[in-house]
Amino acid sequence: MRLGGAVWAGAGISLVGAGIALYNRVTVRQLADTATSVIEPVTVCVPARDEAARLPGLIADLRAQRGVARLSVVILDDASGDDTFAAAVDAAAGDPRISVLRNDTEPPPGWTGKAAACARLAESVVAPVLVFVDADVRLAPGAIAAAVTELRRRRVALVSPWPMQRAESMAEALVQPLLCWSWAATLPISLANRTLRPSTSVACGQFLVFDTAAYRAIGGHAAVAVSVTEDLDIARTLRRAGQSTVLVAAGRMANTRMYEGTRELDAGYTRWLWSAYGGTVAGGTAVGTLAALAYWVPPLAAACGRGKVRRVGALGYTAAVTGRLLARSTETGGPLTPADVLAALSHPFSVAAYLLLWARSHRARRRGALRWKGRALNTVGA
Known part of the structure; x- marks a missing residue:
């Protein structure tokens, strides 16, 4: 040429x-605060490994959530080498809605650590809505209620609210915005949200909101046990099973600094x-x-x-x-x-x-x- x-x-x-x-x-829908109250039970699961520094901030955000009357939170210290467990207990401050678990074993063969932690967290959940949030995510007070409302309004199996990726170093500023750009400049999301084609699914594991029944029907995280991109693969698995998944932008209500420094x-x-x-x-x-x-x-x-x-x-x-x-x-x-x-x-x-x-x-x-x-x-x- x-x-x-x-x-x-x-x-x-x-x-x-x-x-x-x-x-x-x-056309992409922006997750926004809503006056609607969520009546059904909602369980938020937080896998945390070596997150003693960042986890207390998320716990404070979860304790401040409004519009979810029957909210419960389960945190798993996944064999951390730091004081994640103690930091979580201190930040929970005896809040009866929050349980802190400890895992001292390595993931079984054929599992990544993240998938194994998520699977364990989900084992005892009976709430009809299951939310996974990473420890480095920060949430506005109405974020969980808005995301659950979106799940039920859209009548889907999974809503993936895309958090704003914060970048506080030169290396982060060069790379982190590419995550959103990679789909925003290649895939018409409003059309992709209306199809079951697995190749057009987009999901961000930092913040995932599931219909619990649909999650269990595909085997939960066991279906993506070995995947290093379990978020994207679980969305694809749901679509292969005939379940709809949607992406919404959540920068107004959720943000994260995914990686700190080069x-x-x-x-x-x-x-x-x-x-x-x-x-x-x-x-x-x-x-x-x-x-x-x-x-x-x-x-x-x-x-x-x-x-x-x-x-x-x-x-x-x-x-x-x-x-x-x-x-x-x-x-x-x-x-x-x-x-x-x-x-x-x-x-x-x-x-x-x-x-x-x-x-x-x-x-x-x-x-x-x-x-x-x-x-x-x-x-x-x-």
């Missing part, structure tokens, strides 16, 4: 992505990014080639080209930045910050960082070196 053709092709891909991102910004971000993405695009090198290489064409070639042409090639390159780069900003606006549900704009302008570098992490993840998997929070990850059969 000649340079001019590559620039046109890359700009075209960027423009399509920006168009999809605009569609999603207009080292944790590197370790976090390395453990699971190999599984993207079918888990194959060929699939990832194909996506990487398209990403390079769309998000590297146009800005290079804008900087170094001449005449029409330069103008088309500038158009492609502008479209890529616009798509990033629209995706971020969908995620936050509010105004953009100067940091958001700067991160969007750095989109070519973000794509480079993502592809590097993908390559490192595959290399670690080939070497059997995948680990997370001190545990080796067995991905055989994943």
